Amino acid sequence: KQEVTQIPAALSVPEGENLVLNCSFTDSAIYNLQWFRQDPGKGLTSLLLIQSSQREQTSGRLNASLDKSSGRSTLYIAASQPGDSATYLCAVRQSGNTGFQKLVFGTGTRLLVSP
Amino acid sequence: NAGVTQTPKFQVLKTGQSMTLQCAQDMNHEYMSWYRQDPGMGLRLIHYSVGAGITDQGEVPNGYNVSRSTTEDFPLRLLSAAPSQTSVYFCASSYSRQNDEQYFGPGTRLTVT
Numbered sequence: 001k002q003e004v005t006q007i008p009a010a011l012s013v014p015e016g017e018n019l020v021l022n023c024s025f026t027d028s029a030i031y032n033l034q035w036f037r038q039d040p041g042k043g044l045t046s047l048l049l050i051q052s053s054q055r056e057q058t059s060g061r062l063n064a065s066l067d068k069s070s071g072r073s074t075l076y077i078a079a080s081q082p083g084d085s086a087t088y089l090c091a092v093r094q095s096g097n098t099g100f101q102k103l104v105f106g107t108g109t110r111l112l113v114s115p
Numbered sequence: 116n117a118g119v120t121q122t123p124k125f126q127v128l129k130t131g132q133s134m135t136l137q138c139a140q141d142m143n144h145e146y147m148s149w150y151r152q153d154p155g156m157g158l159r160l161i162h163y164s165v166g167a168g169i170t171d172q173g174e175v176p177n178g179y180n181v182s183r184s185t186t187e188d189f190p191l192r193l194l195s196a197a198p199s200q201t202s203v204y205f206c207a208s209s210y211s212r213q214n215d216e217q218y219f220g221p222g223t224r225l226t227v228t
Contacts, residue, residue, distance in 0.1 A: 004157070032216075034216055034217065036219075041224075042221065042222070043205060043219050043220055043221040043222045044205065044219040045219075046216050046217070046218065046219075049216040089157075089158075091158075093217075100146065100148075100163050100165055100171065101146075102148070102160050102163065102173065103150075103158070103160070103207075103217060105150075105157040105158040105159075106157060107155060107156065107157045108157070
């Protein structure tokens with residue numbers, strides 16, 4: 001059974017720091033990995049999607065890498081800002097019995113960036 | 116495009132009551148699914164649909180029912196609410212292709228007393 005772990009569970013940094021969030025998964029048979037952002041009381045916003053054949057994806061100050069063989073992904077946030085404060089979730093997409101590619105989520109990293 | 120919409124945003128039920136959480140998408144996505152989010156447990160799949168008329172169970176289906184009569188709508192029914200169903204419910208959709216990203220609705224926060 002696929003398990004997704006995110007470390008650390010919480011992170012507090014001063015504004016301007018570069019930081020790395022980690023995600024690991026136990027079964028490397030995935031189609032892709034998606035990073036989401038969730039603000040308190042809100043829904044999930046997709047940040048980056050990395051296909052299983054890709055090594056990394058970039059969007060603005062965000063860079064996500066994927067090492068499928070070792071079951072790891074990292075989300076790098078450059079020059080963090082208070083507006084980056086949120087919970088970051090990673091999820092892997094894998095095939096189910098009926099062909100439905102369900103998402104398996106980690107429990108998230110809660111990030112606080114202080115001014 | 117409105118994307119994925121959910122109603123209501125908040126709901127309080129008494130134990131034993133029934134209700135339907137609504138989900139709609141206007142992106143012509145074939146795949147739709149329902150997740151619940153509980154503290155410390157991440158999001159877990161309740162039910163999903165791979166197209167109109169086709170639904171199946173996810174990890175935690177007990178106490179919930181779904182149907183998919185149109186491509187756009189995927190309602191989730193709570194048959195007899197229990198306090199264990201207090202949670203935040205998210206609806207998601209994606210194209211049928213396995214490599215597409217999933218889009219999530221804003222969620223429904225349900226409390227069962």
